[in-house]
Amino acid sequence: MEPEERDASAAEPDIEANEIVLTDAKDWDEVFAQGEVHIDEYIGDRFVPKPGMKLEFINDSMANELVAYGKKHAKLNRNQHIAAFLIGALILGFIPAFFSFNIWPWFLVAAGVATIYGSMLASQVADAFNNRRYRIVSKRMDNALWWNQLCSPLSIIPYLTLAGIQARLLLLQGRYMEMEALLLICRGSIEKDVDLSAVPANERVANDLACTYIGQERYEEAERVLKTLVYGKKSAGFKRFAIVNLALCYVKMNRPDDATKIMDANEVLMRKVDKLLSIRVKLIRALIDVQNKKFETVDERLEEMIPAARSMNESNEFIAACYLALAEVRHAQQRIDEAHLHFRTAIDLLKSNDNPSYWSLAQALRDYAEMLEAEGDVVEAEKQRKLAERFEAAYCERELARMIYLRYRVTQEKPVQLITSLVNVDGFPPLSIEKSPPGLEDLANQDELDGSVRED
Incomplete structure (x- = not known):
C-alpha cells in the first residue's frame, strides 16, 4: 500500500515491497481518502508479514471495547x-376492544407474508453461498437475518442456519479478525x-472462536478452548465439531x-456424523498419514475424496486442501509432473x-516454492515466494x-441493529x-529478482 507523497524535506524510510506503512492520520475520512492504515498503537510503525507468524490483530484494549459494545447492543435489543411487545399489545388488545374491529385476520396475513418474504431471502442467501457467490451472500445477509429473526421459528430456513x-463465509475468506470481533461482541x-x-x-461461540485461532495460527489458544469443549459437559453435536477441530x-x-489419539478415543461418538463432518474426518486422517509419511493408500483416498467433495458442493478451500495434500504425496513419490499439476490446481x-x-x-x-526449491528450480521457487509475499x-x-x-463503529453512540x-x-x-493484480509473467521480468537469484 503506497502512501501519498510527503514533504520533500522529510526523510523517506527504506520500505520493502511487502511492507504496510502506517501513519498518524486521526481523521476517519482522511485515512480512507489516502488509502493508508493507522493502527500504530496496536502493532507498531510498520507491519511485515513473515511465514509462520501468528496473526493477532485484536489486543486486550480493543477486546474489552468489543465486549462493552456487545453489552450495549444487548441492552438496545x-x-x-x-x-x-407493548405496541403489539396495544394494537391487538385495545383497538379491537374499543373500536369493535377484528384485527387478528390482518395480523395473521401480515405474519404469513413476512414469513414467506424472510424464507425467500434466506433461500437466496443459501443458494448464493452454495454457488460460491460470496459477494451476494454479504449483500443480502443482513436483511435475511433480520426477517428470519423476526419470523423465527416459522421461517423455512432457521436463523441459526443463516448465522452458520x-x-x-468469514472463515472461507480468511477474515479471522472480523469473526473474532463478532464473537467478542456476542x-x-x-x-x-x-x-x-x-x-x-x-x-x-467457543467452537467458532477456536476456528479463528486456528486460522490465525494461534494454535495453543485454540487447543485450550477445544480441549475444554471435548472434555467438558457439552452436547454431543458440538463435541463432534470440537473433536474434528482439535x-x-x-x-x-x-x-x-x-491428532490420532483424539480421533481414536472418540471413534464411537464420531460414527454418528453428517456428510459435512464425515468428509473432514477423512481429510484429517489423510493429513495424519501424510505427516507420518504413510503414502501407501493415502493417495487413493485423497483422489476419491476430491470428486466426493465436488458432488457435495464443498468449498473451493476444502478441495484445495485435498489437492495440496495430494501434491505433497506425489512429490514424495517422485511423480513431479503430477505434483506440479496438483499445486497449481489448488492455487x-x-x-x-x-x-x-x-x-x-x-x-x-510457499508450499509450492518449497517443492520447487527441493527439485532445484531456485528461480521459480523465488518467484512463488515473492508472489506469496504480495498476497x-x-x-x-x-x-x-x-x-x-x-x-470506528464500536465508538459510535448507537449500536447497529445486527452485529453482522x-x-x-x-x-x-x-x-x-486489486489495483495491480500479480502475474508470474510480470514477476519473471523483474531484474532484481532474477539477478539476485542467479548471483547466488
Missing part, C-alpha cells in the same frame, strides 16, 4: 423487544461477566500422534473465489483496514493487489 453461513451480549482469559460459556489443530502443529481454486483468503493462498504458494501483504492490508472500520452489519460492508478502497 431488550428495549426494542419491550417496545415491540455467515460464520463459514460474548458481551450473552455473558453477564466476561473473563477474556476464560473459555466462552456458549459452546457455539485434531486439525494438532495436524497444523505437526503433532499427528495427538487456482483458492484464487477463484470472491474476496479470497489471501493468507491461505500465500501458504499454498500476505494484501491479507494484512485488508484486515487492518477493516479493523479501523470496526474500531459490522462485517457485511461495501465501499472499502480497493486493495493494492
Whole structure:
C-alpha cells in the first residue's frame, strides 16, 4: 500500500515491497481518502508479514471495547423487544376492544407474508453461498437475518442456519479478525461477566472462536478452548465439531500422534456424523498419514475424496486442501509432473473465489516454492515466494483496514441493529493487489529478482 507523497524535506524510510506503512492520520475520512492504515498503537510503525507468524490483530484494549459494545447492543435489543411487545399489545388488545374491529385476520396475513418474504431471502442467501457467490451472500445477509429473526421459528430456513453461513463465509475468506470481533461482541451480549482469559460459556461461540485461532495460527489458544469443549459437559453435536477441530489443530502443529489419539478415543461418538463432518474426518486422517509419511493408500483416498467433495458442493478451500495434500504425496513419490499439476490446481481454486483468503493462498504458494526449491528450480521457487509475499501483504492490508472500520463503529453512540452489519460492508478502497493484480509473467521480468537469484 503506497502512501501519498510527503514533504520533500522529510526523510523517506527504506520500505520493502511487502511492507504496510502506517501513519498518524486521526481523521476517519482522511485515512480512507489516502488509502493508508493507522493502527500504530496496536502493532507498531510498520507491519511485515513473515511465514509462520501468528496473526493477532485484536489486543486486550480493543477486546474489552468489543465486549462493552456487545453489552450495549444487548441492552438496545431488550428495549426494542419491550417496545415491540407493548405496541403489539396495544394494537391487538385495545383497538379491537374499543373500536369493535377484528384485527387478528390482518395480523395473521401480515405474519404469513413476512414469513414467506424472510424464507425467500434466506433461500437466496443459501443458494448464493452454495454457488460460491460470496459477494451476494454479504449483500443480502443482513436483511435475511433480520426477517428470519423476526419470523423465527416459522421461517423455512432457521436463523441459526443463516448465522452458520455467515460464520463459514468469514472463515472461507480468511477474515479471522472480523469473526473474532463478532464473537467478542456476542460474548458481551450473552455473558453477564466476561473473563477474556476464560473459555466462552456458549459452546457455539467457543467452537467458532477456536476456528479463528486456528486460522490465525494461534494454535495453543485454540487447543485450550477445544480441549475444554471435548472434555467438558457439552452436547454431543458440538463435541463432534470440537473433536474434528482439535485434531486439525494438532495436524497444523505437526503433532499427528495427538491428532490420532483424539480421533481414536472418540471413534464411537464420531460414527454418528453428517456428510459435512464425515468428509473432514477423512481429510484429517489423510493429513495424519501424510505427516507420518504413510503414502501407501493415502493417495487413493485423497483422489476419491476430491470428486466426493465436488458432488457435495464443498468449498473451493476444502478441495484445495485435498489437492495440496495430494501434491505433497506425489512429490514424495517422485511423480513431479503430477505434483506440479496438483499445486497449481489448488492455487487456482483458492484464487477463484470472491474476496479470497489471501493468507491461505500465500501458504499454498510457499508450499509450492518449497517443492520447487527441493527439485532445484531456485528461480521459480523465488518467484512463488515473492508472489506469496504480495498476497500476505494484501491479507494484512485488508484486515487492518477493516479493523479501523470496526474500531470506528464500536465508538459510535448507537449500536447497529445486527452485529453482522459490522462485517457485511461495501465501499472499502480497493486493495493494492486489486489495483495491480500479480502475474508470474510480470514477476519473471523483474531484474532484481532474477539477478539476485542467479548471483547466488
